[in-house]
Amino acid sequence: MPMSLRLSSLIWVAVAGLGAFTLGGVALHRGESIDALWLIVAAVCVYALAYRFYAAWIAARVLVLDADRATPAVRLANGRDFVPTHRWVVFGHHFAAIAGPGPLVGPTLAAQFGYLPGTLWILIGAVLGGCVQDMVVLFCSLRRDGRSLGQMARDELGPIAGSAALIGTFMILIVLISALGLTVVNAMKHSPWATATVAATIPIAMLIGLYMHQLRPGRVLEGSLIGLALLLLATVGGGWIDTLPGVRTWFDWDGASLAWMIMAYGFAAAILPVWLLLAPRDYLSTFLKLGTVFLLAIALVVLNPPLKMPAVTPFIDGSGPIFAGPVFPFVFITIACGAVSGFHALVASGTTPKLLDSEAPVPLVGYGSMILESFVAIMALVAATMLDPGVYFAINSPAGLIGTDPVQAAATITGWGYPVSAAQMAELAREMGETSLFSRTGGAPSLAVGMASIFSSAFGERLLAVWYHFAIMFEAVFILTTLDAGTRVGRFLLQDLLGTLWAPLGRTSWTPSVLFSSALVVAAWGYFLRMGVLDPNGGVNILWPLFGISNQMLAAIALSVATGILAKSGRLRYVWVTGLPLVWLIIVTTTAACYKVLSADPRIGFFAGARDLAERLASGTLPPEKAAVAPQLIFNLHIDGWLTVFFAALLWIIVLDMAYTVWRVATGRPVLPLRESAAVPALDLAQGERA
């Protein structure tokens, strides 16, 4: 064995040993609190091993990547959407596109089960499921001129799967935007500082839009730098506004009013010219996102905080205050994006395959970006579990469960076994520059408290309140970016669909069609957002499971397409690579859907919740203000229940369609032809250009 090979084997054995040791420590540790570094080191070792061995094996044996085969970017280069690009630039683009608020919010909510269930699923789900999905879908699209997931489903499996994928994509967009919108609303509710800061980000984005297009066209870095400085100024400025008695009331709103404002903003962003609001906001949010994640990683390593949450809490039985439902299947549904995200398949079959200059970087871009995303989820989990569990539950439990009186609420949570006092919460709220932190559900505020404590401990004890509002601003900026980008994508999908009914409605630049379809999309997510705001249980209990189910359903659709393609292209013996995570997602999603539809517990089952409310309304036990909105809530719960049934049906249609195709391949029957584009050696193409 050559020296270098022996050395590298030794290093990998050491990584495996360290990984096994730290992961074992995380899993078996009980009693005293464990340090965050155990989790971080275990995660990094798992990622390194998975990337070095599993991703490389999939690339070589399953996908059989061919570095000499010309990619669409090379064959179809047009300087606009097909542009051969350096692998690290594509990696950066792809990561920036897939990294959203999901992996921050999901693990924060799932921390109610303790740190262990979330950690295990973030690691296992990512390396065996999410990374594989992203990489295989990227490969499939790369071999098909960058076709989208919906088109690939139609081409390779048939029209039924194709329509199911399209409808699924549209529905998940709607549910996603409403769930994220709720997070922002809850962070701004009765918080003049947060509201003023988030409101200021809109004119700041427009100012930068004017700068980048009128004053200094195309100077993206200059513009972004100025914008970031203004955002920091707005964070501090919000605190100043909060001290002005007359002005602060302008920014003091309840949830329902904020929901209307977010809808108005979403509509404006969808119809205004892209360069004025969407593009500059996107630049600012990307820099802010990557910068903050990087800062958080450094701070966590420097600080190495102890995790105060137990490994496993009693709430795994389904009685959790943040969302109801047992650890199986709800930890998988809740973590969603940090482990497996169906949404990534849309990015991996969108812009990214049109940029790769070779097939060789497919593992780096597909598998590697998802590893990084999963690591962000681990950091969010650390930020949630390093808080005192009592504080964590006080921030995240809805008022419907713990009441609105601080002393009573603190006593309730202490009764669960997680001591917290009203005085402690009042002091924390004062430090963070807020009036109260009880029942600020949605995940963003508790993450902001965690990040503020980490940043202020690592980079200086003072300024806790500024760090808190910086974290809120950071989350709001990129949630709003997802909201406007999502509304726009939803508008295009809807126009595509409406165009088949009446051709002019399909014209993406015809103003009446733009206004009409944008209004429809905003109304759709606005309806669910309002539903979440009105819900006495904080809305998270309704919207986040719906979002999780729809996202995992989309992942199952993507894995079905990938499995069908693997079977058709003569890799029948490797279909388990995408087939096993697919089977797991089918089990998880179907079980969760059954719970949400059939459970007799009114906090878990949608229909049971509606029945319970109807009975209490009929017997007159509801207080008058709750009785007034009860009919609306009952109607909403029915809609949620039927939507869940619809998601499950969509999933099974596409899975059965795929299974039928695989069965036909396995038994030698004819199937739709493989739509892979013809192989052109990259070298020939280069010589042809020169000739």
Place this chain on the structure above:
Amino acid sequence: MTVWIKPGLGRLRQAWALFRQWSGDDAYERYLAHHRAAHPDQAPLSRRAFIRRHHHERFSSGVNRCC
């Protein structure tokens, strides 16, 4: 000593170029280069017109932001 610094500077310069490319700061320069090579007979767009088209296209083609 200089032996160590020189490749270091080269690396830094390359990293900066990649960062500019990732952020889109050099989009117009790359457009001009592509345009000169592919359509030498036509006049290229002005900086302002190009950037507006570039951003419009970037946000009108599929999903590029996620949850």
